[in-house]
Amino acid sequence: MTEPTVPAKPAAIPSAPGGASLPEAQPIVRLVAFPQDANPYGDIFGGWVLAQMDVAGGSAAIRRARGRVATVAVDRLSFKAPVRVGDIVSVYAFEERIGRTSLTFRVELWTQNRELGTALKVTEALFTFVAIDDNRQPRPVPPPEG
Ligand SMILES: CC(C)(COP(=O)(O)OP(=O)(O)OC[C@H]1O[C@@H](n2cnc3c(N)ncnc32)[C@H](O)[C@@H]1OP(=O)(O)O)[C@@H](O)C(=O)NCCC(=O)NCCS
Numbered sequence: 536m537t538e539p540t541v542p543a544k545p546a547a548i549p550s551a552p553g554g555a556s557l558p559e560a561q562p563i564v565r566l567v568a569f570p571q572d573a574n575p576y577g578d579i580f581g582g583w584v585l586a587q588m589d590v591a592g593g594s595a596a597i598r599r600a601r602g603r604v605a606t607v608a609v610d611r612l613s614f615k616a617p618v619r620v621g622d623i624v625s626v627y628a629f630e631e632r633i634g635r636t637s638l639t640f641r642v643e644l645w646t647q648n649r650e651l652g653t654a655l656k657v658t659e660a661l662f663t664f665v666a667i668d669d670n671r672q673p674r675p676v677p678p679p680e681g
Pocket of ligand 1: 605606607608633634635636637663665667670671673674
C-alpha cells in the first residue's frame with residue numbers, strides 16, 4: 536500500500552429529520568457509488584464495497600503503523616443492506632486491537648441517500664493488518680504518537 540494522503544475535511548451532509556446520523560468521526564473514504572460498480576438491478580457489487588473498506592482500514596493501519604501494512608484477515612463481515620447507485624458512501628475505521636505486529640480495525644460503511652439524506656450503516660467487518668518491512672516481513676507496531 537502507498538502512504539495515505541491526509542483527507543480533506545468533507546462537507547457536512549445533512550441527515551433526514553428523525554433519520555439515523557453518520558458517526559461523529561471523520562470518514563476515511565467518502566465517494567459516490569456509480570453505475571459501473573453495480574449489477575443490472577442497480578445494487579453495488581459486494582467486492583466493490585469490500586475494496587472501499589480495505590482502503591479505509593488500510594489507510595488507518597498505515598497511519599497507526601507509520602508505514603507499510605498488508606491485509607491478513609477479514610472477520611465478522613456482514614452486509615446488512617444494499618448500496619444503491621447514487622448513494623453517498625462514507626467509510627470509517629475504528630481501532631479495535633493493536634498486537635505486536637498486527638492491527639485490527641472495525642470498519643463501517645455507511646450510505647446516505649442523495650435526495651433524502653437518510654443515513655444507514657450497511658456493512659461492517661473486522662479488518663486485521665500486519666505491519667511489514669521492505670522485505671514483506673512482519674515488524675513491530677510502534678507505540679502511538681504523542
Ligand atoms: C502478512 C504476512 C507477512 C504475515 O506473515 P505471517 O508469517 O503470517 O506472520 P505471523 O504468523 O508472525 O503473524 C503476524 C501477526 O498477524 C497475526 N495474524 C496472522 N494471521 C492472522 C489471521 N488470520 N487473523 C488475525 N490475525 C492474524 C498474528 O497473530 C500476528 O499478530 P501479532 O504479532 O500482533 O501477535 C503474510 O501472512 C502475508 O504476506 N500474507 C499476505 C498478505 C497480502 O498479500 N494481503 C493482500 C491480499 S490481496
